[in-house]
Amino acid sequence: DGVYYQTEDQNEFFNFRDPSPFIDPVDGNLYMVFEGNVGGVRGEHVITTEDMGHVPPGYEDVGGARYQAGCIGLAKATDLTGDSWEILPPLVTAVGVNDQTERPHYVFKDGKYYLFTISHQFTYADGLTGPDGVYGFVSDSLFGPYEPLNGSGLVLGNPSSQPFQTYSHCVMPNGLVTSFIDSIDKGGVSEDYRIGGTEAPTVEIKIEGTNTYVVKQYEHGFIPPMSNVVTKK
Numbered sequence: 135d136g137v138y139y140q141t142e143d144q145n146e147f148f149n150f151r152d153p154s155p156f157i158d159p160v161d162g163n164l165y166m167v168f169e170g171n172v173g174g175v176r177g178e179h180v181i182t183t184e185d186m187g188h189v190p191p192g193y194e195d196v197g198g199a200r201y202q203a204g205c206i207g208l209a210k211a212t213d214l215t216g217d218s219w220e221i222l223p224p225l226v227t228a229v230g231v232n233d234q235t236e237r238p239h240y241v242f243k244d245g246k247y248y249l250f251t252i253s254h255q256f257t258y259a260d261g262l263t264g265p266d267g268v269y270g271f272v273s274d275s276l277f278g279p280y281e282p283l284n285g286s287g288l289v290l291g292n293p294s295s296q297p298f299q300t301y302s303h304c305v306m307p308n309g310l311v312t313s314f315i316d317s318i319d320k321g322g323v324s325e326d327y328r329i330g331g332t333e334a335p336t337v338e339i340k341i342e343g344t345n346t347y348v349v350k351q352y353e354h355g356f357i358p359p360m361s362n363v364v365t366k367k
Contacts, residue, residue: 167208181199248272252267266316267303
């Protein structure tokens with residue numbers, strides 16, 4: 135729309151993808167979260183004190199961070215058919231921090247809304263770092279405000295020894311996290327790698343309040359049924 139979310143005219147590298155529909159357990163309406171960028175011309179975002187948070191003296195110059203404008207967007211269906219949608223303001227914004235908040239999705243637990251997304255090293259703003267992996271936020275309401283899990287938002291990060299080993303994580307309602315093997319380093323040189331292209335080991339996390347904990351690792355592609363499965367003949 136160019137107001138809540140960037141258009142291609144505003145940013146040729148805009149993100150408007152990864153729709154994840156869900157029924158709100160409170161109001162019963164059909165919604166959808168998706169990856170977006172905050173509306174406005176690329177490079178013209180003003181990084182405010184609220185965006186920056188607490189920074190040490192001498193780091194007030196935002197530099198190239200004005201190009202980072204990732205967000206998790208929200209839309210509401212006019213009815214349960216999902217044929218028509220109303221675009222709503224973003225739930226979480228990363229202006230001045232990161233440019234991609236991919237594959238957002240929810241886990242509903244203990245009356246709370248757990249909103250997960252994945253991101254990358256290369257999409258962070260100048261001077262900021264973070265691993266490829268799963269990031270999460272929690273709120274008592276669908277519309278927020280949201281608080282980053284574990285203080286930083288990081289739920290599962292790839293290790294520095296294999297920074298791109300897994301990708302495209304999905305946190306399932308039972309706490310199991312599935313992903314696929316991305317790039318496997320063969321010789322310690324960034325250009326020397328092979329593509330995984332298959333399911334990674336499933337990881338189980340425990341979600342408690344504003345914190346998550348790694349509990350167990352399972353076999354590659356371990357995804358058990360979470361309810362009775364009815365098949366059609």
